[in-house]
């Protein structure tokens with residue numbers, strides 16, 4: 001599973017925000033998931049050294065931190081692209097054609113779900129329902145929700161176009 | 166905006182007086198403009214519509230008119246027609262509103278009092294334009310209890326909720342009832358859990374109250390992992406105060422002083438609005454120390470889930486709140502004795518909590534008057550899939566599937582034949598057409614081989630392949646299984662391998678009994694309810710749609726034309742009028758042809774996605790056939806399960 005095999009080496013980011021995040025929570029294991037949420041949101045993934053910092057600060061074994069970091073779907077331990085494209089593959093979206101959208105994104109971006117383009121531009125992910133089922137099939141590209149898509153709309157979504165542009 | 170945020174309420178009577186005043190003030194408005202800013206409408210661009218209203222009202226200087234109110238509300242439920250704008254008190258209902266429509270709406274409707282016909286909802290069946298909210302068939306049969314305030318209040322404005330009577334039930338419970346009386350009321354109402362198995366809420370609370378220990382918890386389950394269900398999201402986003410209110414009452418009843426709301430990370434707006442509501446409630450003395458001066462202390466924290474389906478399960482959820490990996494434990498330990506941090510805990514679903522204040526306020530008898538013999542009150546459903554009107558609805562229990570899908574839902578998309586409705590999430594089942602008149606309640610759905618779950622109703626037509634649906638759920642659960650117990654982990658892997666080969670045309674007739682045997686083992690031997698019910702989608706599709714499985718394994722044919730390895734598409738020359746609809750939707754450019762001339766489909770380029778078939782509804786000029794030599798598709802590596810998603 002060498003998803004980002006072709007990706008250039010990413011410099012370890014500045015970890016200063018991690019201290020700020022840790023300062024906002026009680027220094028116990030109970031805070032682990034919440035801290036990782038914030039770290040993941042700040043960096044778009046969980047940098048390895050950030051996890052070491054979190055482990056030391058909360059007094060949790062590093063192995064336990066990794067176990068939590070790899071259990072939850074919201075977390076990524078690999079750097080992710082600038083734009084994260086999340087295709088909903090929940091039931092409502094599935095029967096309204098989500099698998100076809102996945103195929104189209106894979107075709108256009110040249111990566112599989114869970115992977116990042118070599119230029120770090122896009123990460124393709126599938127998610128199980130984003131709660132906008134009435135507009136199935138749904139794709140979230142960066143901050144934007146797109147509903148009622150058909151395979152032919154895929155290039156526009158990648159280019160960041162939307163109906164009201 | 167006439168009055169400021171309420172100061173701390175010192176006694177229940179202060180709250181009551183304030184609610185009455187705010188109510189009168191709100192009712193005195195000549196016109197209230199409600200712009201839906203729920204996730205669905207936001208996705209359709211409602212933020213820009215709301216901004217346009219704010220700008221336009223300001224530009225015309227009418228934003229200062231005390232007779233006029235403008236609000237950004239939660240979800241009205243009819244997400245598919247969004248962005249929605251509703252004008253009260255006339256209930257004028259505008260749909261698919263664009264920012265450019267706003268000046269016209271302000272000019273003609275807000276100022277001129279005239280209705281703009283083109284923005285009204287057009288009933289797809291009667292082709293009539295409908296002016297008022299409650300006259301629209303989608304809303305006609307609804308009774309909103311858990312969702313009573315959504316769409317009518319601004320979730321960021323506590324005063325709005327107070328005007329609708331929020332926290333009056335807290336005043337009543339804490340001010341005039343003993344905890345035992347609260348429990349008795351909830352018990353007699355017949356309220357059963359709205360998130361999963363339908364356990365009696367009153368009984369659960371009673372056990373937690375009886376459990377020894379000083380420190381107890383109440384928890385709200387807002388994980389909403391069932392794909393296709395989004396009621397909890399709408400409630401948390403659109404009316405967070407009702408959930409908080411329910412939790413305060415529950416905490417008082419069981420003797421807890423700490424509460425958690427576990428919300429999925431995928432619901433950022435819910436987290437935001439709930440956080441806002443908690444701050445407001447605290448500032449008003451409705452949460453925290455000495456609530457309403459009654460001496461009762463209770464506060465609530467938000468815990469954001471990390472996106473794992475199994476974390477909706479009670480014991481896994483509590484582990485997740487504690488910062489750990491969400492692996493369930495065996496069920497013989499009850500959360501009401503040893504839950505979060507091994508202390509007595511009550512876990513209820515978002516909708517259950519939201520029902521509680523109404524039960525306290527209007528009484529158990531009022532609630533129990535709705536519904537069926539064993540399933541009382543109302544239930545929220547998310548009606549999605551291949552149905553004309555998709556969205557969130559709430560009706561009394563006992564409504565039939567037919568009423569829900571055909572009256573409220575307006576029937577099947579493109580008037581295709583109904584095949585099944587999937588209920589109960591990944592642990593549920595598919596209910597076939599001959600059971601459409603089934604009244605929906607916990608028992609009836611279970612008898613039909615499905616379950617209530619959290620109220621997702623996913624409607625399927627003849628273009629849905631039931632083998633593919635079962636494969637989908639198997640894959641979903643395999644992906645979500647925590648891996649702790651063998652029957653679930655390995656059983657799902659094997660079920661998936663078998664489904665994959667059936668959908669590729671490599672299935673054998675022995676595969677069907679094999680899946681049934683495998684499922685039976687999982688049902689008896691798995692650790693938690695995820696594994697115990699993981700075979701239900703397979704079981705119910707095998708029960709009701711065995712012929713489709715047989716078509717796949719014996720004839721190498723997918724009757725719905727969905728399994729790509731078994732299906733090829735073609736154009737029926739005599740029926741093609743060259744309209745070009747198929748050509749525009751074809752993602753692989755396999756269709757060519759000049760306007761008004763016969764089109765051609767290049768089999769070499771066709772990826773069998775079926776997009777052309779689905780748009781060619783007036784002419785029906787596309788057909789599909791079994792793929793010749795389907796059995797020649799190369800098999801997957803023997804025994805290889807697909808790679809796990811890497812995190």
Ligand SMILES: Cc1cc2nc3c(=O)[nH]c(=O)nc-3n(C[C@H](O)[C@H](O)[C@H](O)COP(=O)(O)O)c2cc1C
Nearest residue numbers: 358359360361386389390477478479513514517694
């Ligand atoms: C695998 C699994 C997933 C579940 N997911 C949810 C969920 O997302 N939301 C929910 O309220 N209950 C879920 N439940 C049910 C809960 O365990 C629990 O029964 C429920 O939250 C109790 O609240 P209620 O009595 O108000 O329904 C799930 C159960 C299982 C076994």
Ligand code: FES
Nearest residue numbers: 088090093132133
């Ligand atoms: S199933 Fe896709 S948003 Fe719910």
